[in-house]
Amino acid sequence: xxxxxxxxxxxxxxxxxxxxxxxxxxxxxxxxxxxxxxxxxxxxxxxxxxxxxxxxxxxxxxxxxxxxxxxxxxxxxxxxxxxxxxxxxxxxxxxxxxxxxxxxxxxxxxxxxxxxxxxxxxxxxxxxxxxxxxxxxxxxxxxxxxxxxxxxxxxxxxxxxxxxxxxxxxxxxxxxxxxxxxxxxxxxxxxxxxxxxxxxxxxxxxxxxxxxxxxxxxxxxxxxxxxxxxxxxxxxxxxxxxxxxxxxxxxxxxxxxxxxxxxxxxxxxxxxxxxxxxxxxxxxxxxxxxxxxxxxxxxxxxxxxxxxxxxx
Amino acid sequence: xxxxxxxxxxxxxxxxxxxxxxxxxxxxxxxxxxxxxxxxxxxxxxxxxxxxxxxxxxxxxxxxxxxxxxxxxxxxxxxxxxxxxxxxxxxxxxxxxxxxxxxxxxxxxxxxxxxxxxxxxxxxxxxxxxxxxxxxxxxxxxxxxxxxxxxxxxxxxxxxxxxxxxxxxxxxxxxxxxxxxxxxxxxxxxxxxxxxxxxxxxxxxxxxxxxxxxxxxxxxxxxxxxxxxxxxxxxxxxxxxxxxxxxxxxxxxxxxxxxxxxxxxxxxxxxxxxxxxxxxxxxxxxxxxxxxxxxxxxxxxxxxxxxxxxxx
Numbered sequence: 089x090x091x092x093x094x095x096x097x098x099x100x101x102x103x104x105x106x107x108x109x110x111x112x113x114x115x116x117x118x119x120x121x122x123x124x125x126x127x128x129x130x131x132x133x134x135x136x137x138x139x140x141x142x143x144x145x146x147x148x149x150x151x152x153x154x155x156x157x158x159x160x161x162x163x164x165x166x167x168x169x170x171x172x173x174x175x176x177x178x179x180x181x182x183x184x185x186x187x188x189x190x191x192x193x194x195x196x197x198x199x200x201x202x203x204x205x206x207x208x209x210x211x212x213x214x215x216x217x218x219x220x221x222x223x224x225x226x227x228x229x230x231x232x233x234x235x236x237x238x239x240x241x242x243x244x245x246x247x248x249x250x251x252x253x254x255x256x257x258x259x260x261x262x263x264x265x266x267x268x269x270x271x272x273x274x275x276x277x278x279x280x281x282x283x284x285x286x287x288x289x290x291x292x293x294x295x296x297x298x299x300x301x302x303x304x305x306x307x308x309x310x311x312x313x314x315x316x317x318x319x320x321x322x323x324x325x326x327x328x329x330x331x332x333x334x335x336x337x338x339x340x341x342x343x344x345x346x347x348x349x350x351x352x353x354x355x356x357x358x359x360x361x362x363x364x365x366x367x368x369x370x371x372x373x374x375x376x377x378x379x380x381x382x383x384x385x386x387x388x389x390x391x392x393x394x395x396x397x398x399x400x
Numbered sequence: 401x402x403x404x405x406x407x408x409x410x411x412x413x414x415x416x417x418x419x420x421x422x423x424x425x426x427x428x429x430x431x432x433x434x435x436x437x438x439x440x441x442x443x444x445x446x447x448x449x450x451x452x453x454x455x456x457x458x459x460x461x462x463x464x465x466x467x468x469x470x471x472x473x474x475x476x477x478x479x480x481x482x483x484x485x486x487x488x489x490x491x492x493x494x495x496x497x498x499x500x501x502x503x504x505x506x507x508x509x510x511x512x513x514x515x516x517x518x519x520x521x522x523x524x525x526x527x528x529x530x531x532x533x534x535x536x537x538x539x540x541x542x543x544x545x546x547x548x549x550x551x552x553x554x555x556x557x558x559x560x561x562x563x564x565x566x567x568x569x570x571x572x573x574x575x576x577x578x579x580x581x582x583x584x585x586x587x588x589x590x591x592x593x594x595x596x597x598x599x600x601x602x603x604x605x606x607x608x609x610x611x612x613x614x615x616x617x618x619x620x621x622x623x624x625x626x627x628x629x630x631x632x633x634x635x636x637x638x639x640x641x642x643x644x645x646x647x648x649x650x651x652x653x654x655x656x657x658x659x660x661x662x663x664x665x666x667x668x669x670x671x672x673x674x675x676x677x678x679x680x681x682x683x684x685x686x687x688x689x690x691x692x693x694x695x696x697x698x699x700x701x702x703x704x705x706x707x708x709x710x711x712x
Binding site: 111 | 416417418420421423424425429430431432434435437439441442443444445447450482483485486487489511514516517518519520521523525526527528530532534536538
């Protein structure tokens with residue numbers, strides 16, 4: 089079965105949620121209200137051979153990713169981290185030295201992003217290393233940016249570059265070394281009218297599709313505008329596919345995709361990070377939710393693309 | 401490596417936690433403060449062949465346990481659940497019908513205990529089913545009950561019965577069907593002076609040891625007072641060991657262990673649940689942290705006992 093099917097099952101049945109759930113399942117974070125205070129929560133797991141590879145990655149990089157993967161969700165809400173708890177399922181032969189390095193990396197990464205690790209659970213005897221991290225966050229001055237605020241006429245932007253994130257397994261490849269866009273997201277909501285935002289983890293095509301379905305708009309992307317990572321070009325050459333396919337479908341980009349009124353004047357760079365306008369939102373029509381306009385004049389539906397994580 | 405070693409590593413290095421972490425690692429739940437509001441958090445995982453067995457248990461019972469295991473931690477703080485998020489790692493051959501049943505069971509169990517499921521993550525392609533649940537909670541009228549409040553002279557109590565929880569794998573065995581003691585914990589703190597509390601998941605001997613080390617006291621338990629589950633007697637007979645060993649070391653009891661001044665007059669039952677005085681706290685001395693006084697006049701250190709979860 090596919091991840092998407094199960095997630096849609098989870099999201100489909102929210103009729104009975106109590107009123108204190110102020111952001112229900114279906115966004116980058118959920119939220120629960122307690123005494124007038126909204127607490128945002130996200131949970132994500134990293135699994136050996138799916139999200140990292142214990143044969144190629146150091147414990148330091150694995151522990152870091154276990155935290156930063158969640159912080160990318162916090163950035164997508166333009167929220168501020170409060171703290172993290174973690175559950176680790178360790179293989180029976182996992183060494184104490186590796187466990188120390190892993191926990192140290194998670195703890196230190198948490199402190200770098202003001203997201204202290206303050207609780208956890210460990211089980212020994214799994215088949216492969218799995219780390220599940222839950223991060224709590226809160227909105228600061230600005231309310232959380234949801235997926236559902238995009239409007240027809242909005243421009244669609246992405247931060248950084250796309251594609252080929254997992255083309256190399258090493259620690260310095262983007263899928264391990266990416267920078268969660270926490271401070272950039274703050275700068276965006278402080279300076280500009282951001283209507284909707286998501287982090288690009290499943291591939292831009294699918295993640296724009298998430299914004300579109302939540303906002304009841306359609307999306308048009310332009311091939312000539314897509315910012316390509318070098319590893320995306322390398323991967324496309326290796327696979328013999330067009331580079332746009334890697335940019336739209338590879339996933340694990342951990343960049344931000346957001347929409348803003350087309351009249352907004354966004355800089356090409358903000359906080360040292362490239363900002364690229366890649367398309368626009370349009371009213372819904374009978375066609376595909378997300379269309380790519382290619383440089384050869386074609387217009388093709390692309391929201392069925394996107395990366396399903398599978399074990400190797 | 402043993403779970404205990406890694407957990408102690410995690411707990412050992414908290415010097416750098418910011419002030420908003422009001423309950424650091426080392427209790428049944430951690431807590432973070434936001435705008436004067438303490439939010440309590442616990443995370444726990446259930447793993448096929450360790451905490452349940454997919455060959456013997458229904459998805460309904462597995463999904464229920466994934467939630468109630470965390471709610472037992474909430475009860476141990478005498479806190480009130482706010483909501484839960486879950487991460488599931490599914491085997492590649494997991495059926496859609498099973499996934500639906502699993503998620504339905506988690507969602508329905510959450511609603512039974514006023515702990516709605518409001519977010520999640522799913523990965524497909526693991527070797528065995530693993531469900532990681534994070535529960536948020538808050539203190540109601542009474543502050544959270546920590547492990548560290550026990551005093552010399554306190555009596556030590558347990559709720560329900562102990563031992564043999566996992567003697568049978570079936571859904572109706574205690575380790576699957578237990579009732580998290582949420583409302584009982586509320587009755588306890590409303591009616592009595594509870595100094596320290598923990599949920600009995602590692603076995604009474606080790607969990608009393610947790611209270612003792614956090615509180616800087618020692619514990620003395622009495623064999624003749626231990627409330628034995630029928631399955632504990634059955635297991636002891638099968639293994640040819642004394643029944644007290646099962647009561648102290650089997651784990652997965654999900655009962656509450658708490659201390660209160662010895663002058664407190666606690667009823668034998670509260671909210672329909674048996675309450676048993678099983679020992680007392682004493683000043684620290686040079687001996688073992690927890691001692692069992694056996695009916696044959698022996699006094700033996702027992703806090704090295706306790707269940708390490710291992711895969712089959």
